[in-house]
Amino acid sequence: MTNAEIALQPAPAVLLRVKHWLGLDRAIAFTILGRGWSGFAGLVTIFLIARFLSPDQQGYYYTFGSLVAVQIVFELGFSFVIQQLASHERAHLEILKSGEIRGVETHHARLASILQKTVRWYSIAALALFCTLLPIGFYFFSTHKHSIVPVAWKIPWILVAFAAALTFQIDPIFAFLEGCGDVALIAQARLLQAFLGGLLACGALILHHGLFSPAMMILGQALVGFFRIWRSRKLLSGLFHYSPGDRKIAWFQEVWPFQWRIAVSWISGYFIFQLFNPVLFAYRGAGEAGRMGMSLSIGSAVLNVGISWVTTKSAPFGVLVARKQFAELDRVFFRAFAQSFAVTALGCLITWLATVYIYSHGMALARRVLDPVAMGLLLLTVAVNHIVFAEAIYLRSHKQEKFLWLSVANAFCMTISTYFLGRFHGALGMMAGYLAINCVIGLGMGTRTFLKFRGDPRR
Secondary structure: OOHHHHHHOOHHHHHHHHHHHHOOOHHHHHHHHHHHHHHHHHHHHHHHHHHHOOHHHHHHHHHHHHHHHHHHHHHOOHHHHHHHHHHHHHOOEEEOOOOOEEEOHHHHHHHHHHHHHHHHHHHHHHHHHHHHHHHHHHHHHHHOOOOOOOOOOHHHHHHHHHHHHHHHOOHHHHHHHHHOOOHHHHHHHHHHHHHHHHHHHHHHHHOOOHHHHHHHHHHHHHHHHHHHHHHOHHHHHHHHOOOOHHHOOOHHHHHHHHHHHHHHHHHHHHHHHOOHHHHHHHHOOHHHHHHHHHHHHHHHHHHHHHOHHHHOOHHHHHHHHHOOOHHHHHHHHHHHHHHHHHHHHHHHHHHHHHHHHHHHOOOHHHHHOOOHHHHHHHHHHHHHHHHHHHHHHHHHOOOOOOOHHHHHHHHHHHHHHHHHHHHHHHHHHHHHHHHHHHHHHHHHHHHHHHHHHOOOOOO
């Protein structure tokens, strides 16, 4: 269709065509708005950090986030498993807006048992997380002091640990609701989380309480999360008090063979993505850790927006698998993948050009992010990771974890690479190793695995 023909169409028709071409639906729209806002708020935060925090304080700011990511050890990939389990049971049920559930009693009972196990596990794990995070942070920051001027990090760290324990209990409930079909509503809630969290974080920076900013962001997300859960209380309460009897999920027989593989992959992810800041903080100082942290934050924002087209389809993928509609699964996946990769690649290019610009013009912000070469290596890895993440989401929708040993191998290589290259060659060495390992193991071996098991991984 020519531009002239498009111009002659009524505006709603043109919008529908654009919406179809972009693959937008309510879930994607809310997710993109949420991550777009997070990206915008992240840019504002970057400028506020550069304005109100010293380079050393910036290092503490981002290292807080890397240490909080230890929660992955307690989470064990459970949220993703919950989402897939719920979507497979929900495929045989009808959930009304009132919270009433209709359908086969066996699937109703199994869905209830999923929620009950989820609430019990995460209530215990949240307390264990807080009791672990607190001493880890105190030990790490007390042991590695590089700042000439003392940094007041203790109270901010206590609040970060407390806030992380709160939100730790929210994400699995969100995953369960997504599996039950509330993808758009949860995406809307995440948008509100990003909005309130970003405002509170920026407010803390402007009021010269910068290291309280991470805790304020997490607390804002927790407030919205609990409100969203309250809105879904009829469905959740009904399932939580429903007696599944002998029809409940046989966890160790049905789920554990899938979950432990996801858990190992999730824990491996910590060593792949979260070691950069602590290693640089320990061996190269808080300033270089801060530059790495800000650059990783920018790269993550680009990836999170781009991958939205695929992540919002995760629960629908599970429904299609449960119904054995593999041809439709492939059609939906590859369309979403093409759209999401185009967005990610464009975001990486724009980010790299912006980095070149601020360095070539000697802007103050250049002292807070990686140089163009290191940033280019990071953004190339972001594009590679997008492909690998999308392939993993596809295969995991079958309640199968085919990337287990690839994740372990990647984590092992990245741990060695990050430690030695980071210690002796700084951020540039880290990023070179990051790209090389993810190209060989993630993209190369991961795509080979994806092509081998595409369709029905059980074959």
